[in-house]
Amino acid sequence: MAEAETPNRSPEIRKDKIHNRWVLFSPARSRRPSDFKAKSNPQPNNQTECPFCAGHEHECAPEIFRVPADSTNDWKIRVIQNLYPAVSRELDFQNPVSLVGDIAVSGFGFHDVVIESPVHSVNLSDLSPAQVGEVLLACKKRIEQLRSCDSIKYVQMFKNHGASAGASMSHSHSQMIALPIVPPTVSARLDSMMEYYKQTGKCSLCDIQPNELLIAESAHFISLVPFAATFAFEIWTIPRDHSSHFHEIDSEKAVDLGGLLKLMLLKMSLQLNNPPFNLLIHSSPFQDDPSNAPSTHWFLQIAPHLSGVGGFEIATGCYINPVFPEDAAKILRDVRIS
Amino acid sequence: MAEAETPNRSPEIRKDKIHNRWVLFSPARSRRPSDFKAKSNPQPNNQTECPFCAGHEHECAPEIFRVPADSTNDWKIRVIQNLYPAVSRELDFQNPVSLVGDIAVSGFGFHDVVIESPVHSVNLSDLSPAQVGEVLLACKKRIEQLRSCDSIKYVQMFKNHGASAGASMSHSHSQMIALPIVPPTVSARLDSMMEYYKQTGKCSLCDIQPNELLIAESAHFISLVPFAATFAFEIWTIPRDHSSHFHEIDSEKAVDLGGLLKLMLLKMSLQLNNPPFNLLIHSSPFQDDPSNAPSTHWFLQIAPHLSGVGGFEIATGCYINPVFPEDAAKILRDVRIS
Ligand SMILES: Nc1ncnc2c1ncn2[C@@H]1O[C@H](COP(=O)(O)OP(=O)(O)O[C@H]2O[C@H](CO)[C@@H](O)[C@H](O)[C@H]2O)[C@@H](O)[C@H]1O
Numbered sequence: 026m027a028e029a030e031t032p033n034r035s036p037e038i039r040k041d042k043i044h045n046r047w048v049l050f051s052p053a054r055s056r057r058p059s060d061f062k063a064k065s066n067p068q069p070n071n072q073t074e075c076p077f078c079a080g081h082e083h084e085c086a087p088e089i090f091r092v093p094a095d096s097t098n099d100w101k102i103r104v105i106q107n108l109y110p111a112v113s114r115e116l117d118f119q120n121p122v123s124l125v126g127d128i129a130v131s132g133f134g135f136h137d138v139v140i141e142s143p144v145h146s147v148n149l150s151d152l153s154p155a156q157v158g159e160v161l162l163a164c165k166k167r168i169e170q171l172r173s174c175d176s177i178k179y180v181q182m183f184k185n186h187g188a189s190a191g192a193s194m195s196h197s198h199s200q201m202i203a204l205p206i207v208p209p210t211v212s213a214r215l216d217s218m219m220e221y222y223k224q225t226g227k228c229s230l231c232d233i234q235p236n237e238l239l240i241a242e243s244a245h246f247i248s249l250v251p252f253a254a255t256f257a258f259e260i261w262t263i264p265r266d267h268s269s270h271f272h273e274i275d276s277e278k279a280v281d282l283g284g285l286l287k288l289m290l291l292k293m294s295l296q297l298n299n300p301p302f303n304l305l306i307h308s309s310p311f312q313d314d315p316s317n318a319p320s321t322h323w324f325l326q327i328a329p330h331l332s333g334v335g336g337f338e339i340a341t342g343c344y345i346n347p348v349f350p351e352d353a354a355k356i357l358r359d360v361r362i363s
Numbered sequence: 364m365a366e367a368e369t370p371n372r373s374p375e376i377r378k379d380k381i382h383n384r385w386v387l388f389s390p391a392r393s394r395r396p397s398d399f400k401a402k403s404n405p406q407p408n409n410q411t412e413c414p415f416c417a418g419h420e421h422e423c424a425p426e427i428f429r430v431p432a433d434s435t436n437d438w439k440i441r442v443i444q445n446l447y448p449a450v451s452r453e454l455d456f457q458n459p460v461s462l463v464g465d466i467a468v469s470g471f472g473f474h475d476v477v478i479e480s481p482v483h484s485v486n487l488s489d490l491s492p493a494q495v496g497e498v499l500l501a502c503k504k505r506i507e508q509l510r511s512c513d514s515i516k517y518v519q520m521f522k523n524h525g526a527s528a529g530a531s532m533s534h535s536h537s538q539m540i541a542l543p544i545v546p547p548t549v550s551a552r553l554d555s556m557m558e559y560y561k562q563t564g565k566c567s568l569c570d571i572q573p574n575e576l577l578i579a580e581s582a583h584f585i586s587l588v589p590f591a592a593t594f595a596f597e598i599w600t601i602p603r604d605h606s607s608h609f610h611e612i613d614s615e616k617a618v619d620l621g622g623l624l625k626l627m628l629l630k631m632s633l634q635l636n637n638p639p640f641n642l643l644i645h646s647s648p649f650q651d652d653p654s655n656a657p658s659t660h661w662f663l664q665i666a667p668h669l670s671g672v673g674g675f676e677i678a679t680g681c682y683i684n685p686v687f688p689e690d691a692a693k694i695l696r697d698v699r700i701s
Pocket residue numbers: 057058332333334335336337338345414422423424443444445446447448476522523528529530531532533538
C-alpha cells in the first residue's frame with residue numbers, strides 16, 4: 026500500500042490579514058497526477074486584427090475618450106464602452122429597499138474597456154515604463170469621471186490575460202466596472218484593515234516588513250509576495266506613502282509604477298512561461314467613511330493562474346497554494362531581465 | 364459605430380442573503396464573442412482503470428473504511444486518505460497565537476477521498492437512490508469520526524466533476540477536508556444567517572418560499588434555484604426540517620435525498636450536456652455556539668461551470684450570472700427524465 030506522501034515541507038495555514046481569510050500552503054499538492062488530457066492553454070486564433078485594433082474603431086461600442094485626446098488614427102489608448110456590459114448605464118438607480126424578503130436593485134452601472142495599444146500583438150509588458158504610466162493615468166482619468174456620478178460607490182479595475190484567466194479578447198486591454206454597491210470582498214478588506222488599525226494604530230500595508238518576501242522596489246512603490254498569498258507566485262505592488270485611492274496617483278508616480286509593474290510582468294512571464302494572469306487594482310469606495318482613511322491603502326495585485334480551483338475553494342473561500350511565498354519571492358527576485 | 368447592445372432583459376443586482384453577497388445578472392454577457400480557440404473541455408484519457416478502481420486498492424493511500432464493512436473484492440464504497448493532502452494528519456495542532464504580526468498555524472487536518480463506486484465509468488447519477496443514500500451515509504460516518512478530534516472545527520465535503528471544475532481524477536469520488544479553523548465563507552454564512560434570524564425570528568432557509576424557483580421536491584427535501592444564484596443553473600437542495608449539521612441525517616432521509624439528488628444531476632446533465640460541476644455540502648462548524656442553532660441550516664449546492672471566471676470576480680467576490688434564476692428553474696423543472 027502506498028504511503029501517504031511526506032512532503033518536503035509540512036503544510037501550513039496562514040492568515041491573510043488584509044482580507045481576513047485563511048490560505049492553506051501544501052507543497053505536496055503540486056505532485057498529484059491527473060488523468061485528464063493536459064488542460065491545454067487555449068491559444069488565440071491566428072488573427073492579426075480585431076475590433077480593438079486601430080482601423081476597426083467602428084466595430085466597437087462608443088468611445089469615451091482617447092489618448093492623446095486630439096489624435097486620429099495615431100491613438101495610443103482608447104477607453105470605450107463594453108459592448109456586452111454586466112451593468113447598464115441606461116438604467117435608473119433606485120436604492121435597495123431594505124426588505125426582509127428578496128433584495129434586488131436595477132443593474133445600473135458602467136462597464137468600460139481600456140484598449141492599451143492600437144497594435145494587436147503588443148502586450149502591456151512590451152510598453153515602456155512611461156507608456157504603462159499613461160495607461161494607468163487613463164484609468165485614473167476615467168475613474169475621476171465616474172466619481173462624479175453620485176450613485177456609483179466603487180470602481181473595480183481588472184485585466185484578464187490568457188483564456189484561463191477569463192480573457193475572451195486577446196488584444197491587450199483592461200476593464201473597469203463601476204457599481205452602485207460596495208462588493209463583498211471590498212467590504213471585508215476594509216473591515217479587516219480597520220480592525221488592524223484599531224489594534225495597532227497603524228495601517229496594515231504601511232506596517233508591512235517585506236524582508237524575505239521582497240521582490241523589488243522603486244522610488245514610490247514596493248513589490249512583494251504577500252505572506253498569505255492566495256495564488257502561487259502572486260505579487261502585490263504597494264505605494265510606499267499612505268494613500269486610500271488609486272486615483273490619487275500623480276504623473277510622476279504613474280511612470281514610476283509603470284516601470285515596476287513592467288518589471289514584475291516580465292519576471293513573471295519569463296519565469297512562468299507567459300502564464301494566464303489577472304491584474305487587479307484594489308482601491309477604496311468613493312464616498313468612504315472618513316474614519317476609514319487612516320486604515321485603507323490601495324494596492325495592485327498580479328494573480329497568475331498556474332492551476333485551477335475546485336469545489337473546496339468555492340465552498341470555503343480558503344485557497345490551496347502549493348508554493349510558499351518566501352520561495353516564490355526568492356525565485357522572482359533572482360529572475361534577471363536582460 | 365455599433366450600439367451598446369440592448370439585452371432582452373435589463374441587468375439586475377441581487378443580494379444572496381445566505382452568504383451576504385451581491386450577484387450581477389446580465390443576459391447580454393452570454394452573447395459576447397471569444398477570439399480564443401474553443402476552451403475545449405478536457406476529456407479523461409481513454410483509460411478503463413485507475414487507482415480508485417476495484418483491484419487497484421494497493422495503489423492508494425491507506426483505507427479508512429469500506430462499505431459494506433466486511434466486503435473484500437466486492438466493496439461498494441471506500442473512504443481513503445488522500446495521497447497528496449492539503450493538510451496533514453501527522454502534525455500537531457497548536458492554536459493560533461494571536462499576534463499583531465503574521466499569523467500561521469501548522470497545517471494540521473484530515474484530507475480524505477470517498478470512492479463512490481468500484482467501477483471506473485460509473486457516475487454518481489448512475490447509482491440508484493438507495494446507493495446514492497449509501498454514499499451520503501458513508502460521508503456522515505466519516506464526519507462523525509472526525510468530530511471526535513477536538514482540534515477539528517469544520518469539515519468541508521466537495522465533489523469535483525470534470526476537469527474545468529477542478530477534477531484531476533475522473534473516477535467518481537468526493538473529498539472532505541477537515542480543518543482546525545472555520546473557513547472565511549463559512550463564517551460569513553453563519554453571520555449572515557444569524558443576522559436574518561435576529562431581524563425576523565426565523566431561519567432564513569426554513570423561511571424560503573420557492574414559488575417560481577422550485578425545481579422538484581421529495582418527502583424531506585426541496586430543490587430550487589436560489590434567488591441570487593452565483594452560477595447559471597445552480598441548484599440548492601434543502602432539508603424541509605430545520606437541521607444545522609449534515610451529519611444529523613438518518614438512513615431514511617439519506618435515501619430520500621439520494622433520489623432527489625440523482626434527479627437533479629440527471630436533469631442538469633441532460634439539459635446542459637454533462638457539464639463540469641461541483642457538488643458541495645454546506646454544514647455548520649462542530650463546536651458551534653449553541654446560540655447559532657436556530658439560525659443555521661445545512662444544504663447541498665450543485666454549481667455547474669458553464670463559463671469561467673475572471674479578474675472581476677476574484678477582486679470583488681461579486682459573480683456575473685447571465686441566466687436569471689426563474690428562467691433556469693423553469694427549464695430544469697421541465698426537463699423530463701425517461
Ligand atoms: N492513489 C491515490 N490515493 C489516494 N488519493 C489519490 C491518489 N491519486 C490521487 N489522489 C487524490 O485524489 C484526489 C482527486 O481529487 P479531484 O479530482 O476531486 O481534484 P483535486 O483534489 O486533484 O484538485 C481540485 O480540487 C482542489 C480542491 O478544491 C483544488 O485545489 C484544485 O485546484 C482542483 O484541481 C486528488 O486530491 C489527489 O491528491
